[in-house]
Amino acid sequence: MNILIEGGYVVDAEGMIKDGAVVIEGNRIVYVGDRDEVKRHFPRGYLKIDAKDKIILPGLINGHTHIAMTLLRGYADDLRLQEWLENWIWPYEAKMSPLDIELGALLGSVESLLSGVTTVCSMYHYHREHNEASAAIKVGQRIVMGVAMFYWDEEGSIKRVEDALKHWHGRDELVRVSVSPHAPYTVSPNLWVVAEETRKNWEEESGIPVTITSHIVEDWNEPDLVKERFNVEVPNRSIYMYLDDLGVVSNRLVAAHSIHMNEYDYEVVSKRGAHVIHNPVANLKLGMGVANVPKMLDKGINVGLGTDGPASNNTLDMFETMKINALLHKGVNRDPTLVSARESFKMATINNALALGYHDLGLLKEGYLADILIMDYKRPNTIPLYNVYSHLVYAVRPENIDTVIVNGEVVVEKGVIKGIDVGDLIKRVSHRAYEIAREVGG
Numbered sequence: 298m299n300i301l302i303e304g305g306y307v308v309d310a311e312g313m314i315k316d317g318a319v320v321i322e323g324n325r326i327v328y329v330g331d332r333d334e335v336k337r338h339f340p341r342g343y344l345k346i347d348a349k350d351k352i353i354l355p356g357l358i359n360g361h362t363h364i365a366m367t368l369l370r371g372y373a374d375d376l377r378l379q380e381w382l383e384n385w386i387w388p389y390e391a392k393m394s395p396l397d398i399e400l401g402a403l404l405g406s407v408e409s410l411l412s413g414v415t416t417v418c419s420m421y422h423y424h425r426e427h428n429e430a431s432a433a434i435k436v437g438q439r440i441v442m443g444v445a446m447f448y449w450d451e452e453g454s455i456k457r458v459e460d461a462l463k464h465w466h467g468r469d470e471l472v473r474v475s476v477s478p479h480a481p482y483t484v485s486p487n488l489w490v491v492a493e494e495t496r497k498n499w500e501e502e503s504g505i506p507v508t509i510t511s512h513i514v515e516d517w518n519e520p521d522l523v524k525e526r527f528n529v530e531v532p533n534r535s536i537y538m539y540l541d542d543l544g545v546v547s548n549r550l551v552a553a554h555s556i557h558m559n560e561y562d563y564e565v566v567s568k569r570g571a572h573v574i575h576n577p578v579a580n581l582k583l584g585m586g587v588a589n590v591p592k593m594l595d596k597g598i599n600v601g602l603g604t605d606g607p608a609s610n611n612t613l614d615m616f617e618t619m620k621i622n623a624l625l626h627k628g629v630n631r632d633p634t635l636v637s638a639r640e641s642f643k644m645a646t647i648n649n650a651l652a653l654g655y656h657d658l659g660l661l662k663e664g665y666l667a668d669i670l671i672m673d674y675k676r677p678n679t680i681p682l683y684n685v686y687s688h689l690v691y692a693v694r695p696e697n698i699d700t701v702i703v704n705g706e707v708v709v710e711k712g713v714i715k716g717i718d719v720g721d722l723i724k725r726v727s728h729r730a731y732e733i734a735r736e737v738g739g
């Protein structure tokens with residue numbers, strides 16, 4: 298569909314146009330500029346969207362989540378990471394069928410799309426027919442689907458990753474697959490090497506970027522866990538050095554968390570151009586500590602933002618994450634100049650796009666993919682408007698969203714998602730979630 302959005306503030310991390318316009322042809326942006334200019338160049342044949350009194354911005358990208366885990370939202374809170382994972386999350390997940398994964402992911406995609414997230418990078422268990430990508434396609438959301446790999450099922454992990462790449466990577470314009478070794482303490486050195494080889498081979502074969510997505514140094518004792526479990530030395534207690542020796546650290550590595558980095562870690566990440574996804578809400582909730590984002594940014598590391606899963610957050614709200622990100626580092630460092638609103642917005646848009654290997658996403662620019670939000674600012678919570686970036690990070694709520702466009706298609710109109718019976722979905726999720734909890738004995 299060809300769309301002409303006119304009026305309002307057109308804003309991305311690189312700048313802003315007042316009284317601007319954006320023109321979409323097919324799934325790409327073909328014009329961004331002045332509202333008066335647009336009428337001369339694109340006179341007719343376009344669906345017109347009046348965006349007067351609105352802000353037009355690139356769709357937000359959730360750089361790290363486990364979107365199917367909406368089923369576990371609020372199931373186990375206020376626990377330490379290992380206890381939370383081993384005694385609560387993993388036993389529940391063992392009872393989830395492929396249909397449950399798709400059901401949870403459907404709710405996650407609906408929730409996040411309604412809150413302005415047009416792309417998610419998720420990591421979860423995979424089944425060929427029913428998975429996070431099949432859910433995302435139904436809802437009309439862009440997804441990088443990570444297929445999780447673990448040391449206790451190496452053969453199965455490799456098979457599932459290969460299967461996902463073969464059947465889903467680039468099959469739909471909305472879907473890419475990433476290879477997801479879960480974490481250094483749950484993935485053997487050999488499996489890391491296989492994961493990287495698989496990634497490289499499929500990137501070459503498909504011509505579409507394939508990333509490695511993982512959780513790295515979320516916990517402070519990862520070097521000890523790796524040594525205990527796999528009987529290998531971690532040089533200088535640097536997990537990134539250890540992974541670099543295995544050949545895994547490159548500009549295709551997208552590492553969630555990276556809280557407990559030492560000087561060696563910073564050096565490896567900078568040198569290799571690896572990307573970090575900061576998840577401030579989940580890190581705070583699980584008491585994991587605070588990643589030194591200002592230091593990473595100073596060192597030129599590309600840092601994106603994510604919510605992490607809805608079991609450790611417990612929402613998929615990227616506006617909340619942008620705000621907490623901007624506040625957290627000011628508070629911890631007693632310096633209100635750190636991580637500005639505009640920086641936080643940049644992390645949730647263009648930085649995440651680059652981390653995920655998209656060079657045509659995250660900005661409103663000619664030739665870029667048409668993933669766009671239109672937000673209403675004439676609301677009690679966003680008036681007056683002095684500074685758009687300030688509002689987008691500190692004041693806006695998902696309720697300000699009017700329209701969401703993904704890949705050139707309008708998927709949310711006047712705050713309502715198209716083609717999905719949300720009431721029915723809520724019923725189905727509630728029913729199934731309690732049923733599983735009963736089976737586990739929770």
Ligand SMILES: [Zn+2]
Nearest residue numbers: 512553605606
């Ligand atoms: Zn995670």
